[in-house]
Amino acid sequence: MVAAAAGGCLYRWFYVQRTVVVLVADSRHRCESGKKKTSGQRKRSLQSQDSSIKVEHIADFLEDSNQISDNVESFINRFRVAVSRGLRELIEKQNSLGCPVKVVVYDSSMPWVLDIAHELGLYGAVFHTQSCAVGAVYYHMHKGSLNIDPTEGSTVSLPSMPLMETKDLSSFIYDMGSYPSMLRLVVNQFSNWEKADWRLFNTFDKLEGEVVNWMASQWPIKTIGPTIPSMYLDKRLEDDRDYDLSLFKPGDDDCIRWLDTKETGSVVYVSFGSLANLGEDQMEELACGLKQSNRYFLWVVRASEESKLPTNFSTEASENGLLVNWCPQLKVLAHPAMGCFMTHCGWNSILEALSLGVPMLAVPQWTDQPTNAKYVVDIWQAGVRVKVDEKGMIRREEIETCIREVMEGERGNELKRNAVRWKELAKAAVDEGGSSDKHIDEFISELACN
CATH class of the missing domain: 3.40.50.2000 (Glycogen Phosphorylase B;)
Known part of the structure; x- marks a missing residue:
């Protein structure tokens, strides 16, 4: 309290x-x-x-x-x-x-x-x-x-x-x-x-x-x-x-130093907040989708969730990816290397992404997140929604496709422009x-x- x-x-x-x-x-x-x-x-x-x-x-x-x-x-x-x-x-x-x-x-x-x-x-x-x-x-x-x-x-x-x-x-x-x-x-x-x-x-x-x-x-x-x-x-x-x-013990800035080595707009940041609980099969699909995208990724995996990762994934993905238990999210989103944010669509995460001009991959889990995702995609046009299959699973192919949509081509440029526009409007509101x-x-x- x-x-x-x-x-x-x-x-x-x-x-x-x-x-x-x-x-x-x-x-x-x-x-x-x-x-x-x-x-x-x-x-x-x-x-x-x-x-x-x-x-x-x-x-x-x-x-x-x-x-x-x-x-x-x-x-x-x-x-x-x-x-x-x-x-x-x-x-x-x-x-x-x-x-x-x-x-x-x-x-x-x-x-x-x-x-x-x-x-x-x-x-x-x-x-x-x-x-x-x-x-x-x-x-x-x-x-x-x-x-x-x-x-x-x-x-x-x-x-x-x-x-x-x-x-x-x-x-x-x-x-x-x-x-x-x-x-x-x-x-x-x-x-x-x-x-x-x-x-x-x-x-x-x-x-x-x-x-x-x-x-x-x-x-x-x-x-x-x-x-x-x-x-x-x-x-x-x-x-x-x-x-x-913070409810969590702040770590060091290893992730920021890692981001410093990456090109502008080249990294996918993945975080599903402090409460989301993905199943082992879903963790595997997510891990494989990130790996198949051939994009750099920074993935926040809580210590309690690490056992759900595919065997040896951290080692095998180390060339393109960094897994951490915690990171300073604002610093990460504000970093020039940030390309997009795969998020559970918690309201504060959305506000941070919009305020820092980062387009999103919307992966809502529960509570208010589906409504937030609806607005991100259809109203603010600052991201795409990752679709689930008939079993409620997000497959690796869908993850790879959505990452490419947000980070490549004219569609990616449009989403980035929209996100930057919301950044300027957010700044104007509090200025x-x-x-x-x-x-x-x-x-x-x-x-x-x-």
Whole structure:
């Protein structure tokens, strides 16, 4: 559990790696607008190098993260009880130190935080770390206005959104029987949405204009993204070069030194995030597809997944490939050698790729990722979707074909141009006077006036 306070603003969020870094980046940007910040966490999780962020430990109740998957409902309940207690204690501590909390900025997956904030006489700002489009889908689900036809190939039409097949929706929705606890979690983020004092989204107006406008027609919202370190976009904060907080022990920069030896635009970067769990057969197909592409590749394979690789693959592929357990993703995506990003389509990875002008190979796995992939391919036209066969497998031939499509010929050039265009629009959004910059200033001003 992590919480950060910025001169009267207390941030807190669920302990998934990419959510953590997004909210820390946001708190840093607000701090530079005249606020000071503190952060809290589970004891064994995170470290920060930013002297403006004070780390606090709260709700250290879970020692084995595997317990989450064993009984999701039980974990969520225990999490809520423990963190509610820790939040109150942290607020009391801040007040006793002469740093009174004025507003709690919380992850949208924890709407109950708003009730605690209001009970203590504080303001509450809900922060959506998913796309606005995905938020809109969950909003319709909450309102009962989303009708799902389970028939193969059926479509869904929603206001301000492109026509989508059912399979383009969150896996929690189109396969709702498989994830009942998670479906309740994501839909309930709107259970008291209208009571929030502010509604913030990690996106920017130009990226999701139509759906942003529709959501704003329901309740006032503010887009404040992309919340990635300043030196990768507007460069207004010279010391803001990384997120500073990680659930994983940072390794050395071997991968950066490896990239330094490669030609511009020649490398395929492969990462499926911290939660995706590929089967052994799928790992073999992916490995063979990368090898057959004859392209350089940098592949992040978690230590827990290494046993699924084909025998001797690391050695056999060493001429063209580098396998690592972890890498500094922003540095990798910003490197001149980067040609494309094969991604699970987690929202933060997509925002980073777009913000750094890197075209994508979309390989969505679950949760919001299918919807994100739909937008990457059909709306933003910054990538291609790798197709699965009738068994749900991505075959090596498809992987090889898609890599060539993104990195070669006029099609590859078009995707690169589109990605670079989104990079410029992302930079404009957070630069001085940009839409997200204005919205952050508005939030600070409104808070100061209350």
